[in-house]
Amino acid sequence: MKFGGTSVGSVEGVKRVxxxxxxxxxxxxxxxxxxxxxxxxxxxxxxxxMEGGKRREGEAKVKELEEMxxxxxxxxxxxxREGVRKKxxxxxxxxxxxxxxxxxxxxxxxxxxxxILSFGERxxxxxxxxxxxxxxxxxxxxxxxxxxxxxxxxxxxxxxxVEATYHQVRRRLGPMLKKxxxxxxxxxxxxxxxxxxxTLGRGGSDYTATLIGAAIDADEVWLWSDVDGLxxxxxxxxKGARPLKSVSYEEAIEMAAFGVKGMHPRALEPVMExxxxxxxxxxxxxxxxxxVIGKGSEVGTVKAVxxxxxxxxxxxxxxxxxxxPGVAARIFGVLASRGINIRMISQSVSESNISMxxxxxxxxxAANALELELLGGRFVKQVETEEGLxxxxxxxxxxxxxxxxxxxxxxxxxxxxxxxxMIAQGSSxxxxxxxxxxxxxxxxxxxxxxxxxx
Ligand code: ASP
Ligand code: MG
Numbered sequence: 033m034k035f036g037g038t039s040v041g042s043v044e045g046v047k048r049v050x051x052x053x054x055x056x057x058x059x060x061x062x063x064x065x066x067x068x069x070x071x072x073x074x075x076x077x078x079x080x081x082m083e084g085g086k087r088r089e090g091e092a093k094v095k096e097l098e099e100m101x102x103x104x105x106x107x108x109x110x111x112x113r114e115g116v117r118k119k120x121x122x123x124x125x126x127x128x129x130x131x132x133x134x135x136x137x138x139x140x141x142x143x144x145x146x147x148i149l150s151f152g153e154r155x156x157x158x159x160x161x162x163x164x165x166x167x168x169x170x171x172x173x174x175x176x177x178x179x180x181x182x183x184x185x186x187x188x189x190x191x192x193x194v195e196a197t198y199h200q201v202r203r204r205l206g207p208m209l210k211k212x213x214x215x216x217x218x219x220x221x222x223x224x225x226x227x228x229x230x231t232l233g234r235g236g237s238d239y240t241a242t243l244i245g246a247a248i249d250a251d252e253v254w255l256w257s258d259v260d261g262l263x264x265x266x267x268x269x270x271k272g273a274r275p276l277k278s279v280s281y282e283e284a285i286e287m288a289a290f291g292v293k294g295m296h297p298r299a300l301e302p303v304m305e306x307x308x309x310x311x312x313x314x315x316x317x318x319x320x321x322x323x324v325i326g327k328g329s330e331v332g333t334v335k336a337v338x339x340x341x342x343x344x345x346x347x348x349x350x351x352x353x354x355x356x357p358g359v360a361a362r363i364f365g366v367l368a369s370r371g372i373n374i375r376m377i378s379q380s381v382s383e384s385n386i387s388m389x390x391x392x393x394x395x396x397x398a399a400n401a402l403e404l405e406l407l408g409g410r411f412v413k414q415v416e417t418e419e420g421l422x423x424x425x426x427x428x429x430x431x432x433x434x435x436x437x438x439x440x441x442x443x444x445x446x447x448x449x450x451x452x453x454m455i456a457q458g459s460s461x462x463x464x465x466x467x468x469x470x471x472x473x474x475x476x477x478x479x480x481x482x483x484x485x486x
Pocket of ligand 2: 036037066067069072235
C-alpha cells in the first residue's frame with residue numbers, strides 16, 4: 033500500500049491511514065509513504081532560496097515545514113510520541129545543516145537537491161511509522177535505499193537497476209514479511225551504487241510501490257490517494273465524470289501521460305511485466321473499491337476523455353520536403369539537441385509539412401531553433417507557430433480494429449462547431465488525439481463524454 037501526500041497531510045489523515053493499515057495487517061503488507069502535502073515543492077523552494085543567498089527566507093520555509101510536521105505528532109499515541117518528536121528534531125537539524133552548506137557554497141547540484149528532497153519522505157514516513165507503532169503494529173521503518181532500491185546516478189530522475197533492486201528488496205523485506213513485520217518505506221527516494229541518495233522523479237512514490245510489489249511478487253499494489261480512481265474525464269470539466277472500474281495497463285499509461293491522475297509515467301512498468309494488478313483507491317472514501325489496472329479491462333470502446341492545456345503548435349513546411357529522406361530526423365534532431373520535448377506529431381502523406389505540438393513555454397525557443405538551423409536550406413521554406421491551443425484525447429484500447437470511432441469523435445466535435453487543427457492516432461489505436469483552440473477544449477471533452485455515454 034502506498035499513501036500519497038494528501039492522505040498523510042493532516043492529523044486526521046495520518047490516523048485514517050494508520051487505521052487502514054491496521055485493518056489489513058493480518059496479511060503480509062508493505063507500506064510506502066509519500067511526502068506530506070506539498071512538502072517536496074517547498075523543499076525545492078527553500079533550496080533555491082539558499083542557493084540564491086536568501087538565507088532568512090530559506091530558513092523561514094524550513095520553519096514552516098517543521099511546524100507542519102510537528103503538528104502531526106498529535107496523531108501519534110503518547111507512548112511513542114516523544115521518540116518520534118526526537119527523530120523529527122534530528123531530521124530537521126540535519127536538513128538545516130545541508131541547506132546551510134548550499135547557502136555557503138551558493139551551489140545546488142542535482143545530487144544535493146536529491147538529498148534535500150529526501151527529507152520530505154523521511155519526515156512523513158517517520159510520522160506514519162510512529163503512528164502505526166502507537167497502534168501496536170509490528171513495524172520497521174526503512175528508506176528506499178535501505179529497502180533495496182538501487183538506481184543509477186542520474187540525480188533527479190534516477191533509473192532503478194531493476195534486477196539488482198528485485199534481488200535486494202527480496203533479500204531485505206522477505207524475512208521481515210515472514211516474521212510478520214510490516215516494512216514502512218519512504219517513497220520516491222532510493223540510493224545509487226555508491227550509497228548516495230537519489231530520487232525517482234516527481235511523483236515517484238508510485239514507482240517505489242510498484243518496484244517493491246514486483247520484487248516480492250505481491251498479489252496487488254494499492255495506490256491510496258484522494259481520488260476514487262482513474263476517471264472517465266476530469267470532474268471539474270464534466271459533471272457526469274465517473275471512476276472507471278477497470279482499465280488495462282496500456283490505457284492507464286495513456287491516462288497517466290494526459291495527467292488523468294498524476295501517476296509516475298514509469299510506475300506501471302514493473303507490475304505490467306509480472307501481471308500484478310494495481311488498485312487506485314481513495315483514503316477519504318475507503319469503502320469504494322477504486323479502479324483496478326491490470327491485464328483485462330471493462331468493456332467499452334472509449335474509456336476516458338482527457339485534455340492537455342498549455343501547448344503550442346509548430347508547422348514546418350516547404351515543397352522541397354516532399355520525397356526527401358531525413359527531413360523529419362533533422363527537425364526532431366534540432367529540437368532534441370535543445371532539450372525540447374515533442375508531445376504530438378503529424379505529417380500527411382503529401383509530406384509537404386510536419387506539425388508538432390510542444391509545451392507552450394518551449395514554443396518560441398523551438399521555432400527559433402528550427403528557423404536558425406533549417407531556413408535558407410533546400411528543404412524547409414517556412415516555420416509557423418500558433419498559441420492558445422489544447423490537445424484533447426480519446427482513450428481506450430477497445431478502439432482497436434473497430435471502424436467508425438474516428439467518425440463519431442469528429443462528428444461529435446463538429447456538431448458543436450469546433451474546428452480541429454491537427455490530428456494524430458498511433459497504430460496502437462489506444463488513443464486518438466486532436467488539437468483545438470484552448471477555449472473550445474472543455475466543450476470538446478464534454479461532447480465526447482456524451483457521445484460515448486461515459
Ligand atoms: N514527494 C514526491 C513528489 O511530490 C514523490 C511523490 O509524491 O510521489 O514528487
Ligand atoms: Mg507528492
